Amino acid sequence: MPIFNFSALGRRFPALQSRDFLIFWLGQFISLIGTWMQSTTLPYLAYRLSGRPFDLGLIGFASTIPALFLAIPAGVFVERLDKRKIVIFMQTCMMLLAFLLAYLTLSGRILMWHIWVIAFGLGVLNAMEITARQAMLIELVGRQALPNAIALQSTIFNAARVLGPSLVAPFLIFIKGGGEGWAFFANGVSFLFVIVGLFFVRTRPVVQSEEKKPQGFWKELLEGLAYIARTPSIGLLILMATVVGFFGFPLVQQIPVVARDILAQAGDTEAAVAARNSLLYTFQGVGALIAALSLSIFNPSHKGRLLTAGQLALIFGILSISIVRHAPLAYSLLLIIGWGMVTQMATMNTLLQLMVDDKLRGRVFSVYLWALQGIAPFGSLTIGSMAQNWGLPRAALVSGLICLVFIGGLHLARPAIRQTVA
Secondary structure (H helix, E strand, O other): OOOOOOHHHHHHOHHHHOHHHHHHHHHHHHHHHHHHHHHHHHHHHHHHHHOOHHHHHHHHHHHHHHHHHHHHHHHHHHHHOOHHHHHHHHHHHHHHHHHHHHHHHHOOOOOHHHHHHHHHHHHHHHHHHHHHHHHHHHHHHOOOOHHHHHHHHHHHHHHHHHHHHHHHHHHHHHOOOOHHHHHHHHHHHHHHHHHHHHOOOOOOOOOOHHHHOOOOHHHHHHHHHHHHHOOHHHHHHHHHHHHHHHHHHHHHHHHHHHHHHHOOOOOOOHHHHHHHHHHHHHHHHHHHHHHHHHHHHHOOOOHHHHHHHHHHHHHHHHHHHOOOOOHHHHHHHHHHHHHHHHHHHHHHHHHHHHHOOHHHHHHHHHHHHHHHHHOHHHHHHHHHHHHHHHOHHHHHHHHHHHHHHHHHHHHHHOHHHHHOOO
16 A cells, blocks of 8 residues: 555655655665765865875775676676665675774774775675665566656765765864764664664565576676677666766765865864865755756656766866865855766666666666776776876866766767667
């Protein structure tokens, strides 16, 4: 029985009519707020400890390198196992790492190598959890409501991207000497909401068991890769994800450099730097939230054009970072970058999930995740090294131009992608 009986609301948000999706969605929202608190605080702590932009790149490298080796195999394993149980296990492990990070920070024992190791551990867990969670959505809501479920997932992810950094500011400004640790502890507690909620959720596999007889790991993996190779539109989306995963998204890891160095003012205090840092993340989150809400409410059919708009916004924002020197302009640019990132990621996610055969969804999505995150560690090191040696403005200019040339070239090579309707 639908948990909502309001027909208008049901037509606008069909995924929320699923009791199981609603429970998972609400629990994950609280957990994501904690995750963004930690994601904002960790690079701030690292840059405070070392003062080196390259170390921010190393954190990005450690957190994404596992996807290079695990993302594609994860797609095969996820299709063989209970996705709900995989998500519960991975979320529990992430909670324990958050508590460990809180303990090390509050006890004053935290060192840079601790941060790298914990970031690596979170990367290992995320490589499996993201694939399982995305493949689980259709089992919660069905194919018809899947685009709305993806958009609603993106909405809470980006609402948390606004709330998380905003909630971090009081921790960093008012709690002297232990603010970072308590922010990590709050993240650990937030995981309990999604973990407990998943115990009350029921999933309904869309592929019957007789259709899922294991054929052997390598045969199933090659079947997924062959499907991508003979489907040009899917291959093009994955190639676009590779470009922005290497040259675009790692620039966001350098936000603490923008806050502390590029926007530096005479007489800056640590509290002023922390406030700027939180505001930059918050404005990025506001842009992302606007994109997610627009997609969930309106669900535009011309997704190819929407994808192009998102890519242009991201590239424009990255290029503009090379000349920004004033805080209000920087906040506006982070808002545009946030909108562009979410618009293109949510659109690519929706297109892939709707285009792909149910039996191959886990495998194809894992390749997409590999393209987006698997090569990202090398992007993090490259951007971190460029920012360290050339300065962040020049690194942003070079990265933006590379994205413009490659993404523009892919659109010229296959202009039909802009006309995609789903």
